[in-house]
Amino acid sequence: MTHNAAEEMISLKQQVEILKQQLAQAQRLTALGELVGTTTHEFNNVLMTILNYAKMGSRHKDAPTRDKCFEKILASANRAATITNTVLGMARNRSSGQEPTDLAKLLDNTLLLLEREMNKYRVVVEKQYQQIPLAMVNGNQIQQVLLNLLINARQAMANGGRLWIKLLYDAQNDMIDLVVRDSGCGIPADKLPKIFESFYTTKKGPDASGKGGTGLGLSMCRDILETHHGRIRVDSSVGKGTAFTLKLPVAKTAPKTAAPIVAPVATPVSPTPMTTT
Numbered sequence: 001m002t003h004n005a006a007e008e009m010i011s012l013k014q015q016v017e018i019l020k021q022q023l024a025q026a027q028r029l030t031a032l033g034e035l036v037g038t039t040t041h042e043f044n045n046v047l048m049t050i051l052n053y054a055k056m057g058s059r060h061k062d063a064p065t066r067d068k069c070f071e072k073i074l075a076s077a078n079r080a081a082t083i084t085n086t087v088l089g090m091a092r093n094r095s096s097g098q099e100p101t102d103l104a105k106l107l108d109n110t111l112l113l114l115e116r117e118m119n120k121y122r123v124v125v126e127k128q129y130q131q132i133p134l135a136m137v138n139g140n141q142i143q144q145v146l147l148n149l150l151i152n153a154r155q156a157m158a159n160g161g162r163l164w165i166k167l168l169y170d171a172q173n174d175m176i177d178l179v180v181r182d183s184g185c186g187i188p189a190d191k192l193p194k195i196f197e198s199f200y201t202t203k204k205g206p207d208a209s210g211k212g213g214t215g216l217g218l219s220m221c222r223d224i225l226e227t228h229h230g231r232i233r234v235d236s237s238v239g240k241g242t243a244f245t246l247k248l249p250v251a252k253t254a255p256k257t258a259a260p261i262v263a264p265v266a267t268p269v270s271p272t273p274m275t276t277t
């Protein structure tokens, strides 16, 4: 290779590196944009609940009613705090550091953000969490992965459906499996290899909730799983549904549990009273 050709090669490599970084930034902003859209609606919902109970409390002078109103206000305010903390955390924390993380909690916080949306599109969420060790992950990044998988699933079920979310410990590989399965339209076999490519999308731009359509979601998921030395797998059947399985590393410092199977809890998301859509 001539001196010039070698230099050109280096400069091309640098350009690829810069473009990769820009792509990662675009992926991050897409995820953040979706999160902000979701949380603004959700936050408004919580505020309405607080307002309604505050009004009720000021109208009724008896202690039991007022106690009940305060309880509701407190619960809603806590919910609002969780929601804003999630967004602030994601916006601020750009570190790629990984730490022992409770995936069940992370999942619950993420589902909380999408509760209203799932209700609106008549998606019933069923959770089955086994007892699992802590995972060694970057919580923000895994939350971005979850948001994309959950929103994809919701969008695949235009007329409502079911969403199963599972957490289990794969003792053989010492990994944690996180499964997101939907009863949606499914993906044709010939399209499956394409879905992880950047900009591959079958959506015609953002839907009525302002989500989807850039085709960056799953490529971001794949990149994030790669930096975690994890894996992402998809199984799909047209007309029946799709399941994405994430394999995530166990935090080595955490005491390992034998992961006894606890009775699965089916938790259909039911509409909260006094909410708006």
Ligand SMILES: Nc1ncnc2c1ncn2[C@@H]1O[C@H](COP(=O)(O)OP(=O)(O)OP(=O)(O)O)[C@@H](O)[C@H]1O
Binding pocket: 030, 148, 152, 153, 156, 182, 184, 185, 186, 187, 195, 196, 200, 201, 202, 203, 211, 212, 213, 214, 215, 216, 217, 218, 219, 242
């Ligand atoms: N659960 C699913 N059910 C059916 N099809 C899916 C599912 N998840 C992904 N897909 C298909 O894979 C494509 C790529 O998904 P990806 O998340 O990368 O992009 P997107 O959702 O179209 O846009 P973005 O996530 O960037 O807003 C989707 O357009 C859709 O065709």
Ligand SMILES: [Mg+2]
Binding pocket: 148, 151, 152, 212, 213, 217, 218
């Ligand atoms: Mg998507």
